[in-house]
Amino acid sequence: xxxxxxxxxxxxxxxxxxxxxxxxxxxxxxxxxxxxxxxxxxxxxxxxxxxxxxxxxxxxxxxxxxxxxxxxxxxxxxxxxxxxxxxxxxxxxxxxxxxxxxxxxxxxxxxxxxxxxxxxxxxxxxxxxxxxxxxxxxxxxxxxxxxxxxxxxxxxxxxxxxxxxxxxxxxxxxxxxxxxxxxxxxxxxxxxxxxxxxxxxxxxxxxxxxxxxxxxxxxxxxxxxxxxxxxxxxxxxxxxxxxxxxxxxxxxxxxxxxxxxxxxxxxxxxxxxxxxxxxxxxxxxxxxxxxxxxxxxxxxxxxxxxxxxxxx
Numbered sequence: 001x002x003x004x005x006x007x008x009x010x011x012x013x014x015x016x017x018x019x020x021x022x023x024x025x026x027x028x029x030x031x032x033x034x035x036x037x038x039x040x041x042x043x044x045x046x047x048x049x050x051x052x053x054x055x056x057x058x059x060x061x062x063x064x065x066x067x068x069x070x071x072x073x074x075x076x077x078x079x080x081x082x083x084x085x086x087x088x089x090x091x092x093x094x095x096x097x098x099x100x101x102x103x104x105x106x107x108x109x110x111x112x113x114x115x116x117x118x119x120x121x122x123x124x125x126x127x128x129x130x131x132x133x134x135x136x137x138x139x140x141x142x143x144x145x146x147x148x149x150x151x152x153x154x155x156x157x158x159x160x161x162x163x164x165x166x167x168x169x170x171x172x173x174x175x176x177x178x179x180x181x182x183x184x185x186x187x188x189x190x191x192x193x194x195x196x197x198x199x200x201x202x203x204x205x206x207x208x209x210x211x212x213x214x215x216x217x218x219x220x221x222x223x224x225x226x227x228x229x230x231x232x233x234x235x236x237x238x239x240x241x242x243x244x245x246x247x248x249x250x251x252x253x254x255x256x257x258x259x260x261x262x263x264x265x266x267x268x269x270x271x272x273x274x275x276x277x278x279x280x281x282x283x284x285x286x287x288x289x290x291x292x293x294x295x296x297x298x299x300x301x302x303x304x305x306x307x308x309x310x311x312x
Contacts, residue, residue, distance in 0.1 A: 015087065017051040018080045020044055021059065025077050028067045103291040104133040108144040109157040111235050112256050113278070118157060121302055125295050132291050140234075141211055148281050154292045156281035157299065159211055170280040172303030177216075177274040178254045182244045183263040194271045199225040202248040204239050207232045212276065216251055219274050240264060278303070 024033040024044065034044040052059050059073035069077065105125075109118045114136070122134055139147065144156035148167060160169055179193050187193060187201075198220070205227075206213045220226060230248060233239045239250050240257070244264055251274065257266040280296060282288070288296065 014054075017047055017054075018084055020047045021051055021080055022077070022084060024048060024060065024067065025069055025073065025080075028069075029065075030067065100131060101129045101291045101294060102131040103289055104135065105289075105291050105295045106135045106137075106152070106154045107157065107295070108137045108139045108147055108153045108155075110141055110144065110159070111138055111237075112253050113157050114138045115236070115256050117255070117302065121295070121298050124302070125298050129291070129294065142209075144281060148283060151283065154282075154286075154288070155296065157278065158281055160277045160279060161211065161281070166284050168282050168284050170282070170300075172278045172280065172300065175253055175255070175276050175278060177212075177251050177269065177276065178257065178266040179249055179251055179269050180240065180243055180257055180264055180266055181249045182247065183265075185247050185249060187249065187267065188265055190267055192268050192270055195219055195223040195269055195274075196225045196271065198227050198249070201227050202230045202246075203227045204231040204233060204242050204248055204250045205229055206239075207234055210234070215276065216274055219272050222272055 019037055020033070020039075023036045024030065027033045027036060030041050030044050034041045037044070039047075048060065055072075055076070057072045058070050059076060061068045061070055107118070107122075118136060122136060126132070126134060137147075137153070139156075141158045141161060144153065144158050145161055145167065147153040148156045160171065161167075179187070179198070181188050187197075205216065208214070208217075231242065233242070236252055236256050239252065242248065243250050244262065251269070253276065254266050257264055280299060282296075
């Protein structure tokens with residue numbers, strides 16, 4: 001307990017040291033610097049001396065009443081200034097978050113996220129911030145990337161794309177894909193299926209332009225399997241409906257498979273297990289608004305909860 005208190009006090013001292021150091025570096029006068037941060041001149045002098053002792057170097061040359069930054073002081077100033085700015089911006093962001101938000105948030109999401117995850121995020125956000133206008137678009141992964149790049153969307157919820165360039169991708173969790181079959185399918189009673197067992201199995205899959213299809217094709221190649229793709233569809237719901245009606249299979253995220261009132265069964269796949277990584281897409285150069293930051297925080301929290309539910 002004593003160590004914890006000492007650490008806390010030391011970090012508080014460091015922040016105070018940085019503010020005193022910055023004030024003296026700007027004014028180059030102990031008197032003016034002390035006035036600027038509302039302390040006595042002796043306190044200012046003592047705090048600067050403590051900082052120099054902690055760093056093990058001299059930050060200021062003192063000749064009589066003249067004060068000048070040393071080379072070490074010049075080097076340290078850039079980092080100290082940046083640290084103070086980051087802390088002040090963080091405090092400002094917290095104050096903004098405490099107020100009532102009233103802007104807008106434009107989000108793009110792929111179909112699988114719009115089935116449950118995004119509506120849950122939006123509902124929670126709108127209960128907290130009823131005056132914010134939400135705009136949700138269901139788009140392909142490529143369209144989400146394009147619209148985030150062009151600032152038509154504040155953020156996108158999609159799977160990890162290849163080639164991000166000016167975009168940031170923040171992973172939320174890893175998601176295992178499953179084999180889905182209907183009650184009459186030969187694999188219906190299986191508890192697990194190896195990827196190689198899907199060789200020559202009739203399947204309905206997403207078209208080849210989808211990143212998920214590329215992932216599945218790579219998994220098939222890795223195990224030497226070649227399924228018989230009898231149909232391709234670009235949305236999940238009709239794929240599942242087709243599987244329910246015919247003795248064919250599909251591979252989708254486990255989160256989109258209905259749990260009640262359906263004859264469909266989700267079967268884990270192994271050797272290898274297809275895994276996708278959902279996340280938040282944003283422009284690197286952006287400074288998100290309080291509304292976007294608040295919505296992103298909800299997406300992270302629910303994404304984290306989802307990852308816990310998916311853990312064995």
